[in-house]
Amino acid sequence: MSHPRFTPHQAVGNRLKARGESFDDMRVGKKVLLTWTEKWAEDLADALGATPAPRTMFIDTFWLRTVDNDEGGITVAFAPIGAPGTIMLMEDLIACGAESFVGVGASGGLDPNHPVGDILIPNVVKILNEGTSAHYPDNGDPTADPTMLTELSSLIEKHGGRTANGDWWTTDGFYREMTDDIAKHMDNGILGIDMETSAMYRVAEHRGVSACNILVVSDELWTDWNYGIDFSEFKTGVNAMHQAALEWAGS
Ligand SMILES: O=P(O)(O)O[C@H]1O[C@H](CO)[C@@H](O)[C@H]1O
Numbered sequence: 001m002s003h004p005r006f007t008p009h010q011a012v013g014n015r016l017k018a019r020g021e022s023f024d025d026m027r028v029g030k031k032v033l034l035t036w037t038e039k040w041a042e043d044l045a046d047a048l049g050a051t052p053a054p055r056t057m058f059i060d061t062f063w064l065r066t067v068d069n070d071e072g073g074i075t076v077a078f079a080p081i082g083a084p085g086t087i088m089l090m091e092d093l094i095a096c097g098a099e100s101f102v103g104v105g106a107s108g109g110l111d112p113n114h115p116v117g118d119i120l121i122p123n124v125v126k127i128l129n130e131g132t133s134a135h136y137p138d139n140g141d142p143t144a145d146p147t148m149l150t151e152l153s154s155l156i157e158k159h160g161g162r163t164a165n166g167d168w169w170t171t172d173g174f175y176r177e178m179t180d181d182i183a184k185h186m187d188n189g190i191l192g193i194d195m196e197t198s199a200m201y202r203v204a205e206h207r208g209v210s211a212c213n214i215l216v217v218s219d220e221l222w223t224d225w226n227y228g229i230d231f232s233e234f235k236t237g238v239n240a241m242h243q244a245a246l247e248w249a250g251s
């Protein structure tokens with residue numbers, strides 16, 4: 001039986017040792033809000049009163065901020081784009097005690113009923129066009145944690161957001177979202193596309209933690225590309241998404 005030569009716990013432990021620290025120096029909350037937009041990470045961290053926490057790697061292209069509370073704490077992670085970097089960070093955070101993850105991000109929309117500003121929740125990832133998931137055991141389509149999905153859907157609606165959940169597509173090829181693939185996946189009822197969800201859900205299952213992503217539509221892909229990050233609907237959607245994420249984190 002083959003197994004990884006080293007574990008995330010060993011890797012993080014060795015990095016910490018190299019800088020004269022140990023796991024006791026880490027401040028990783030049980031709940032993690034993970035986002036790929038630095039301004040959103042700053043806003044979420046500020047709203048929670050989270051303060052800078054030690055990194056698990058030597059690079060400064062991502063960061064962690066944590067607030068301690070009686071429920072085990074909350075960490076906001078500004079994460080690298082794409083499945084490989086996000087998963088390395090997620091594995092590190094799990095090794096440091098993280099137990100549940102909400103990815104707070106953006107997505108391309110494939111369903112004309114859900115324009116820019118709607119907040120999509122990937123439930124079952126049907127199209128895996130990324131390379132990271134295949135390194136983990138395949139126990140079926142990567143799927144959101146059902147309890148978190150229900151809770152986050154209600155919180156988004158409570159904060160005035162429009163939301164939907166359903167089948168999903170995750171890709172490594174941001175600039176290769178091809179018109180024929182989009183048409184085919186629309187016919188099959190795929191709601192949207194991002195770059196990390198399939199791998200996050202698969203790793204969550206493998207490690208026995210929970211994950212559910214909430215991804216505001218930043219651009220519509222069903223006809224000509226409609227890129228909406230300066231639309232008022234996008235700003236309203238981002239605000240509802242953030243309020244829902246913050247309430248989940250504090251609950
Ligand atoms: O990362 P989030 O904000 O989810 O949204 C998407 O945008 C990034 C690409 O611009 C990718 O990371 C993709 O997943």
Ligand SMILES: O=c1cc[nH]c(=O)[nH]1
Pocket residue numbers: 106107108109174177193194195218219221
């Ligand atoms: O992965 C992504 C994210 C946002 N928009 C897209 O078209 N693709």
